Amino acid sequence: MEICPVSGRFPAIPFRFSQSLTDFSTQSRRMSPFCLKVPSNIFRSDADSGQLESRMFILGMGFVGQFFAKELQRQRWVVSGTCTSIGKKKKLEEMGFDVYVFNANEPDPEVLNILNYHTHVLVSIPPVVGIGDLMLRHEELLKNILTGGNLQWLCYLSSTSVYGDRGGEWVDEDYPITPASELAKARLVAEEGWLNLGCDLRLSTQIFRLGGIYGPGRSAIDTIIKQEPSSEVQKMRSSKRYTSRVHVADISQALNAAVHKPSLGKIYNIVDDDPSPRTEVFMFARNLIEKKWPGQIKQARSLDRVESLMPKGSSRDGKRVSNARMKRELEVRLLHPDYRSGLQSIVEHIDDSFLYNPPS
Numbered sequence: 168m169e170i171c172p173v174s175g176r177f178p179a180i181p182f183r184f185s186q187s188l189t190d191f192s193t194q195s196r197r198m199s200p201f202c203l204k205v206p207s208n209i210f211r212s213d214a215d216s217g218q219l220e221s222r223m224f225i226l227g228m229g230f231v232g233q234f235f236a237k238e239l240q241r242q243r244w245v246v247s248g249t250c251t252s253i254g255k256k257k258k259l260e261e262m263g264f265d266v267y268v269f270n271a272n273e274p275d276p277e278v279l280n281i282l283n284y285h286t287h288v289l290v291s292i293p294p295v296v297g298i299g300d301l302m303l304r305h306e307e308l309l310k311n312i313l314t315g316g317n318l319q320w321l322c323y324l325s326s327t328s329v330y331g332d333r334g335g336e337w338v339d340e341d342y343p344i345t346p347a348s349e350l351a352k353a354r355l356v357a358e359e360g361w362l363n364l365g366c367d368l369r370l371s372t373q374i375f376r377l378g379g380i381y382g383p384g385r386s387a388i389d390t391i392i393k394q395e396p397s398s399e400v401q402k403m404r405s406s407k408r409y410t411s412r413v414h415v416a417d418i419s420q421a422l423n424a425a426v427h428k429p430s431l432g433k434i435y436n437i438v439d440d441d442p443s444p445r446t447e448v449f450m451f452a453r454n455l456i457e458k459k460w461p462g463q464i465k466q467a468r469s470l471d472r473v474e475s476l477m478p479k480g481s482s483r484d485g486k487r488v489s490n491a492r493m494k495r496e497l498e499v500r501l502l503h504p505d506y507r508s509g510l511q512s513i514v515e516h517i518d519d520s521f522l523y524n525p526p527s
């Protein structure tokens with residue numbers, strides 16, 4: 168599945184990503200129907216080209232959103248986004264981002280209108296079981312506000328869970344989709360919804376199906392040091408022979424590549440090369456910690472024991488998700504092709520104070 172799911176939906180008229188941005192500021196100001204709190208740096212221009220800079224709006228500045236935002240900031244993008252609390256907004260503003268408190272259940276039209284002052288949007292807010300994608304419930308509002316705006320590019324962060332459990336088979340983006348859980352079903356509906364909205368708005372629209380995300384501050388290393396109990400989802404993953412994962416730095420570089428390679432409704436699996444069992448990952452993490460801080464960590468709850476309690480059989484084999492398209496088309500060279508490389512780099516950057524006083 169590569170192209171917009173509703174056939175004939177891509178119109179003959181040009182897509183927005185080919186349009187010039189030079190008249191951006193006057194255009195946006197003219198069309199804005201709302202009273203805006205638009206940040207002053209939004210109209211910063213590139214001194215060399217005379218063109219306005221690229222501007223990313225991140226709906227949901229969570230783990231991936233923040234990592235990518237920092238990367239774009241290094242590249243001198245203007246980055247804005249949303250979170251759900253004042254406390255987090257303050258923290259993100261201190262990092263140099265324009266941030267809006269936003270509830271996707273009741274999207275504030277003023278915040279949505281600010282999207283029109285951006286060229287790119289990343290959607291990172293997850294769907295909710297029994298409700299679906301919170302934003303897409305307000306699709307008409309989104310369409311009304313964003314039609315004729317300046318957005319050119321949209322990427323929706325989805326999950327490899329849409330493939331369901333495939334008895335350990337390799338799956339690529341063309342593999343028949345049979346999501347098993349209610350959340351995975353909601354993901355699939357959300358993918359289709361964002362693809363359709365992108366088509367209607369004539370944006371470059373891409374779907375990223377992410378494997379289990381890990382990185383600094385969120386990894387097996389952190390779980391062991393903090394002695395965190397496993398969540399239900401993690402316990403389920405413990406029983407699987409294959410679980411796909413990806414380091415947040417590699418998601419960030421894939422997003423960066425996708426920004427420079429706009430496409431119409433392309434779907435990409437974003438995973439590393441080595442789908443492995445969670446128990447193996449935790450054993451490796453424990454050994455790394457033991458090597459760096461011998462005898463300092465209490466033996467964490469045995470994941471091997473958890474695994475032994477889980478039912479065995481092909482339905483617990485998971486799937487091996489192929490990243491061939493990501494490598495071929497986005498030309499991503501993984502920084503962390505497997506969990507060993509990713510965890511090694513995480514442990515190298517953790518200092519002793521984290522071990523004795525881990526953040527909650």
Ligand SMILES: NC(=O)c1ccc[n+]([C@@H]2O[C@H](COP(=O)([O-])OP(=O)(O)OC[C@H]3O[C@@H](n4cnc5c(N)ncnc54)[C@H](OP(=O)(O)O)[C@@H]3O)[C@@H](O)[C@H]2O)c1
Nearest residue numbers: 227228229230231250251270271291292293326377379380
């Ligand atoms: N974790 C994984 O292993 C994994 C695997 C595959 C796919 N994914 C999906 O990939 C995306 C990025 O992952 P992530 O780990 O970066 O997620 P994350 O850290 O949980 O970030 C999710 C963002 O969505 C915001 N959000 C949640 N509910 C909201 C609501 N009702 N209204 C407005 N905003 C809301 C959160 O706001 P706050 O910042 O205020 O909390 C946060 O900024 C998510 O959709 C995630 O579900 C995750």
